[in-house]
Amino acid sequence: MMESKVKIVRINEKLPISFPQNGAAGKTGSWRLYRPIVDNNKCTKCFLCELYCPGNVIETRKDGIQIELDYCKGCGICAKVCPQKAIEMVPETVEVKIA
Amino acid sequence: MVVPASCTSVVVGTSPKTSIGMPVVHVPFASAASVASGIRESLLINNKGDIHVIAWAGDGGTADIGMASLSGAAERNSDIIYIMYDNEAYMNTGIQRSSSTPVGAWTTTTPIKGKLEQKKDVAKIMIAHGVPYVATASIAYPHDFYNKLSRALKIRGFRFIQLHSPCPVGWRFDDSQTVDVAKAAVETGMWILYEYKDGKLEISNPSKYLIEHNSFKPIEEYLKIQGRFSKISEDLLKELYKERERNIEWLKKAV
Numbered sequence: 221m222m223e224s225k226v227k228i229v230r231i232n233e234k235l236p237i238s239f240p241q242n243g244a245a246g247k248t249g250s251w252r253l254y255r256p257i258v259d260n261n262k263c264t265k266c267f268l269c270e271l272y273c274p275g276n277v278i279e280t281r282k283d284g285i286q287i288e289l290d291y292c293k294g295c296g297i298c299a300k301v302c303p304q305k306a307i308e309m310v311p312e313t314v315e316v317k318i319a
Numbered sequence: 320m321v322v323p324a325s326c327t328s329v330v331v332g333t334s335p336k337t338s339i340g341m342p343v344v345h346v347p348f349a350s351a352a353s354v355a356s357g358i359r360e361s362l363l364i365n366n367k368g369d370i371h372v373i374a375w376a377g378d379g380g381t382a383d384i385g386m387a388s389l390s391g392a393a394e395r396n397s398d399i400i401y402i403m404y405d406n407e408a409y410m411n412t413g414i415q416r417s418s419s420t421p422v423g424a425w426t427t428t429t430p431i432k433g434k435l436e437q438k439k440d441v442a443k444i445m446i447a448h449g450v451p452y453v454a455t456a457s458i459a460y461p462h463d464f465y466n467k468l469s470r471a472l473k474i475r476g477f478r479f480i481q482l483h484s485p486c487p488v489g490w491r492f493d494d495s496q497t498v499d500v501a502k503a504a505v506e507t508g509m510w511i512l513y514e515y516k517d518g519k520l521e522i523s524n525p526s527k528y529l530i531e532h533n534s535f536k537p538i539e540e541y542l543k544i545q546g547r548f549s550k551i552s553e554d555l556l557k558e559l560y561k562e563r564e565r566n567i568e569w570l571k572k573a574v
């Protein structure tokens with residue numbers, strides 16, 4: 221049995237909030253075409269990106285925004301909702317070796 | 320959580336490797352509300368009443384295929400929460416129209432003129448069942464959704480929430496615009512947030528403010544940010560305006 225990562229977070233009442241974990245499809249972050257890069261100098265820690273991220277892979281910490289890239293699919297919603305424009309979406313690049 | 324065939328089945332995945340880390344029962348299409356009722360009854364019999372049962376189903380699995388068992392569970396006032404996430408078509412199988420697809424929307428089964436029939440109002444149908452709790456919500460307003468879910472948790476009996484959930488692929492817009500599209504639906508009155516409990520209907524903000532001040536944006540502002548309405552005719556656009564008017568009038572009378 222896999223270990224459950226469901227944490228009970230208090231909002232008004234007890235609501236279960238799921239955090240990303242290795243599901244049947246493995247580490248789904250490999251599907252990503254764009255990677256979110258956070259400028260923590262611009263970020264005001266308003267929690268909006270964390271609130272709207274559909275994968276719930278963003279954590280607003282004291283030392284800045286932490287994104288779990290193993291499961292971030294690069295949808296760009298965080299960058300779009302950020303009022304400070306602190307998140308930039310940059311293309312994922314793969315190194316190809318040519319002999 | 321009980322999930323009938325839908326995009327959620329794929330997101331959640333199969334046991335024991337479900338991605339959401341809570342017990343999930345995948346069920347055949349028409350049966351979500353019945354299975355959820357049954358699980359709840361067995362939990363009650365086994366003194367595990369503190370475990371809530373949620374049925375999470377798409378619009379196709381609710382407004383069309385699951386309608387009979389949904390109506391049955393509502394009529395029995397089964398002690399479950401039923402959440403219909405409404406992406407306004409059968410998305411998992413490739414964007415076929417459902418009865419919850421709005422007028423004028425392109426789908427692969429309404430490819431020429433868009434859908435000609437009006438959107439079935441499932442929340443209203445649930446209110447007509449006289450159940451203890453019915454609400455509409457939107458992914459653009461997560462606080463409102465959380466609050467409604469928390470309130471629903473405290474109520475016993477059948478509870479229904481219809482969650483408006485734009486689909487980037489099916490509605491033809493870029494993923495990053497998802498929240499903006501959902502917000503535009505509310506701001507143009509194409510989706511209205513409200514809550515029905517203890518037999519009373521209350522419109523939620525920002526819809527309440529928009530209705531009181533008659534300050535909805537033109538519907539075109541919602542349509543133009545999605546590809547699925549790109550070929551809508553004047554006539555069908557008029558239909559959408561009429562539908563919005565009808566919904567607002569009904570809500571004004573009902574509160």
Ligand SMILES: Cc1ncc(C[n+]2csc(CCOP(=O)(O)OP(=O)(O)O)c2C)c(N)n1
Pocket residue numbers: 324325326327347348376377378379380381406408409410411412417
């Ligand atoms: C009895 C049955 N008929 C058809 C299907 C194929 N099917 C799987 S998902 C799906 C679409 C469901 O649409 P909806 O409930 O709106 O959920 P969405 O995919 O949009 O999330 C269909 C038709 C099925 N799995 N079982």
Ligand code: SF4
Pocket residue numbers: 256272273274275276277278287291292293294295296297298299
């Ligand atoms: S790109 Fe999408 S999945 Fe990744 S962190 Fe931003 S909102 Fe979340």
Ligand code: SF4
Pocket residue numbers: 258262263264265266267268269270280285301302303304305306307
């Ligand atoms: S939305 Fe922007 S400002 Fe707000 S917490 Fe996220 S990165 Fe920071």
Ligand SMILES: [Mg+2]
Pocket residue numbers: 377378379404405406407408409410
């Ligand atoms: Mg659907």
